[in-house]
Amino acid sequence: MDHELIVFAEFESASGLTRAEIVELVEYGVFAPTGTAIEQWAFPESMLELARVAARLRADFELAPSTLALVLAYRERVLELERRVCELECRLPR
Amino acid sequence: MKYKDYYATLGLARGATDEEIKKAYRRLARKYHPDLSKEPKAKEQFQEVSEAYETLKDAEKRAAYESLGSFRPGQDFRPPPDWQERYSAGGAEDLGGIDLSELFASLGGARGRGFHDLPIPGEDFEVTVHIGLDEAMRGTEVALELATREMGPDGRIMRTPKSIRVRIPAGVTDAQKLRLRGKGGAGFNGGRAGDLYLNIALHPHPLFRVSGHDLYLEVPVTPWEAALGAEIEVPTLTGHVTMKIPAGSKAGQRLRLAGKGMTKPHGAAGDLYAVLSIAVPSVLSESERKLFEELRSASRFNPRGHFAQ
Structure with missing residues (x-):
C-alpha cells in the first residue's frame, strides 16, 4: 500500500480536509505530493493516515493550517523518538 | 434511553458559560485526544468529552438537552411528552432504542443539510486489530463487528450491527495502518461507501x-x-x-x-x-x-x- 498513489480528489474526500487546507499543508511541507501542477497532484496512500490525523486535530481543536503543521511536525518527532526508544528497549535485557 | 450528564463529563456546573464550556473541552481534549494521548482508554474518554461538547456548544441543542430534565448518569429516562415535537425533526418515533448522542446528532442533521436528497458518503471506521507475530508473518483473517448506519423504511438512519471478515496481508507490522477502501459503512442517495482503517497491534511475544x-x-x-x-x-x-x-x-x-x-x-x-x-x-x-x-x-x-x- 505504501507505493500506491491516490489522486487529489480522492485524497481530499478520504482525509476529511478541504482542498484549500491540503494546498496550504503542502506549502508548509506536511504533505509531499507527486506532480507539479495542483491538478496533477497525487499522494502516496501511506500519507492518508497523517491527513486523517490532521483532519481530526483541526476539527477537534479548531486549529489553523499553520498551527496544524507545527503540531504535526512535533507529533512526527515524538513518534520517531518513540520508535527509537522501542528499538533501544529491544536491546535491553528483560 | 440512558441519561448522560454532559456537564459532569466536562467537569462543569449547569450554568456554565459558553467560554467555560469551550475551555473545559479544550483542556480535556488535549488530555484525551487519541492522536496525542497515551492515557489508558483515551479514545473512549475523548468520545464522551466530544459528545458532551457537541451538544453543549450549540445553543439549540443545549436548550433541548436541558429541557430533558436532570437524572442520574446511566438512569433510564424518557423525554417529556412535548419534547420531541419541540426539538426533533423526526416526528413521533419511538426514542426508546436510541442513544442520547444519536438523538442530538439527528437534531443537527435534520436542521441543516437537506438530509434526504444529498448524496451522503458512507461512514469511515477505524478499528484496532490485535494479532500475533505468527499471524502478521503469514497473513490472517479477522472477524469484525461494526455498528453501521442503515436507512430504515421510514427514511430514518439507525445503527445496525454488521459482521465482516477482512484479510490482513502477510508482512504487517505493529502500529501499521491499513486502509480497506469501500469496506466501511454504506453510502446513501448515491454517496460512496466509507473506508475501513485497521490499526495493527501485535500481541507481545514471550521471546x-x-x-x-x-x-x-x-x-x-x-x-x-x-x-x-x-x-x-x-x-x-x-x-x-x-x-x-x-x-x-x-x-x-x-x-x-x-x-x-x-x-x-x-x-x-x-x-x-x-x-x-x-x-x-x-x-x-x-x-x-x-x-x-x-x-x-x-x-x-x-x-x-x-x-x-
Missing part, C-alpha cells in the same frame, strides 16, 4: 521483541561460551537455527541473523538480532567453584582498568 520488521531475541550465553566462542541453537519464528557466537563476545552485543525477522509485504524479510547476555549459574557446584577460583588466580584480565586513568 521476541519487534522493531519494524526486525526481531530482537535476548540470548543468554555462559561465560565460557562468550569467552571461547560456541555454536548454539536459537529459535526463530520459522524454527530453530544454529548461530555462531564469536570468541570474546560481550553482554549487550548484537549478532544479526539476516532475513530471519518478520516478512515484508513484497517478499523480503527483516533481520533477527540476537542480543547476548552473560548468564552465571546462581548456585555453583563444588567443581565449578574450584574452576572459577583457578581462573581468578590465573587471569590478569581487568575489565575496570580504565577507572584508574
Whole structure:
C-alpha cells in the first residue's frame, strides 16, 4: 500500500480536509505530493493516515493550517523518538 | 434511553458559560485526544468529552438537552411528552432504542443539510486489530463487528450491527495502518461507501521483541561460551537455527541473523538480532567453584582498568 498513489480528489474526500487546507499543508511541507501542477497532484496512500490525523486535530481543536503543521511536525518527532526508544528497549535485557 | 450528564463529563456546573464550556473541552481534549494521548482508554474518554461538547456548544441543542430534565448518569429516562415535537425533526418515533448522542446528532442533521436528497458518503471506521507475530508473518483473517448506519423504511438512519471478515496481508507490522477502501459503512442517495482503517497491534511475544520488521531475541550465553566462542541453537519464528557466537563476545552485543525477522509485504524479510547476555549459574557446584577460583588466580584480565586513568 505504501507505493500506491491516490489522486487529489480522492485524497481530499478520504482525509476529511478541504482542498484549500491540503494546498496550504503542502506549502508548509506536511504533505509531499507527486506532480507539479495542483491538478496533477497525487499522494502516496501511506500519507492518508497523517491527513486523517490532521483532519481530526483541526476539527477537534479548531486549529489553523499553520498551527496544524507545527503540531504535526512535533507529533512526527515524538513518534520517531518513540520508535527509537522501542528499538533501544529491544536491546535491553528483560 | 440512558441519561448522560454532559456537564459532569466536562467537569462543569449547569450554568456554565459558553467560554467555560469551550475551555473545559479544550483542556480535556488535549488530555484525551487519541492522536496525542497515551492515557489508558483515551479514545473512549475523548468520545464522551466530544459528545458532551457537541451538544453543549450549540445553543439549540443545549436548550433541548436541558429541557430533558436532570437524572442520574446511566438512569433510564424518557423525554417529556412535548419534547420531541419541540426539538426533533423526526416526528413521533419511538426514542426508546436510541442513544442520547444519536438523538442530538439527528437534531443537527435534520436542521441543516437537506438530509434526504444529498448524496451522503458512507461512514469511515477505524478499528484496532490485535494479532500475533505468527499471524502478521503469514497473513490472517479477522472477524469484525461494526455498528453501521442503515436507512430504515421510514427514511430514518439507525445503527445496525454488521459482521465482516477482512484479510490482513502477510508482512504487517505493529502500529501499521491499513486502509480497506469501500469496506466501511454504506453510502446513501448515491454517496460512496466509507473506508475501513485497521490499526495493527501485535500481541507481545514471550521471546521476541519487534522493531519494524526486525526481531530482537535476548540470548543468554555462559561465560565460557562468550569467552571461547560456541555454536548454539536459537529459535526463530520459522524454527530453530544454529548461530555462531564469536570468541570474546560481550553482554549487550548484537549478532544479526539476516532475513530471519518478520516478512515484508513484497517478499523480503527483516533481520533477527540476537542480543547476548552473560548468564552465571546462581548456585555453583563444588567443581565449578574450584574452576572459577583457578581462573581468578590465573587471569590478569581487568575489565575496570580504565577507572584508574
